[in-house]
Amino acid sequence: MRELVFSLTYEPESNAVADVLSADPDARVRSLSLHATRESLWRVDHATGTPGTLDALEDAFLTADYYADCLADEPCGATQTTRVLEHTDDTLVCYSYWERTPTCTSVPHLAFDHLGEGLLFETDHRRREYRWRMIHAGTDGSDVRGFLDAVESAVGDAARMDIRRISEAGSSREDAGAASDELDSGLPSEQAAALRAAVEHGYYETPRAVDAAELADRLDVPRSTLTYRLRRAEAALAERHVERRSLLDGSFSNP
Structure with a gap:
């Protein structure tokens, strides 16, 4: 099994959720669950922040022109459903589901194309940095470089990509400690x-x-x-x- 950690740092007005998080240094959105097939994607996200930030995040998630994880740079015709599962003064939990169209693409779907089946995903979004952690089989057919190039091409000028870690998953105690440290580069x-x-x-x-x-x-x-x-x-x-x-x-x- 192989581990891949990378981040996308979004430019202003290129990602609605990043725009909201950039105004609240203590806010965070992380995936509780993220699953995808070649035709669809569904996930549950847990957000924390001030009441005003959570209100703005809910609005961003429910806005028709924002699709969770969609990398298309223009309307792609996807069918999206987003539901708020919990909203308190300090917590927001949202469920999102969307069906892919021929012009739709996302990080998980590009991963399917280049890394094959059996993928696990985890995300952590703080300020403008959207960090992805993935576990994949690492078979001979896996094309990590092709996957990273495809993601970078898909985001274009909207975000900067940074590679954080590429290694065997859980290969040693030393590597495991490094993986944990690199997954979270530090507190705000x-x-x-x-x-x-x-x-x-x-x-x-x-x-x-x-x-x-x-x-x-x-x-x-x-x-x-x-x-x-x-x-x-x-x-x-x-x-x-x-x-x-x-x-x-x-x-x-x-x-």
């Missing part, structure tokens, strides 16, 4: 700063050396902003830990 700067300050000032000590209000005053941010950033950072670190254990066990699963 605001979250990292909040977490670092919390550790330095004793917020996580028992008993705490400072409480949330005191720490927020030191950082000159509202208490609600600080606690939100800490929650998101803690969640990201927990997910990374679970993912690393999965990789060390030589397995792959959607979070």
Whole structure:
């Protein structure tokens, strides 16, 4: 089995979801499940962010001219269905399904064309960077270079492609640790700063050396902003830990 991780960083006004996420550094959209056949694609996405960001993301997902993962640079006639499964103050969960037309293309469908069957997909979208992680069989017929060239050609000037990792999946403990580190290149700067300050000032000590209000005053941010950033950072670190254990066990699963 082979692992491939790459990212697409979208230019302004080239991707509706990226435009929304770029305005909220703490927001994130990740796939809970992503499946495709040669004719269709369906997925469930989990988004976090401020209430205003989530409202804007819902609008983007439900807008008729936005198709999840479609790379066509003009209307392709796809039939799309999007349903909101959950929408709270800090969580949005959406289900999307679309049927492919002859002019429609996407990352999963290009992967089918160049890498064959038996593919697993995982995505993580923060700001303008949309990161893909894929597991494929890595048979003699797999054409990774052809796949990457096809994706880069399909996105054109709309996004920049960066290759993050190409390797055996779970080949060793050292590789597994590197895979986990590269899958998440780091917390958003605001979250990292909040977490670092919390550790330095004793917020996580028992008993705490400072409480949330005191720490927020030191950082000159509202208490609600600080606690939100800490929650998101803690969640990201927990997910990374679970993912690393999965990789060390030589397995792959959607979070």
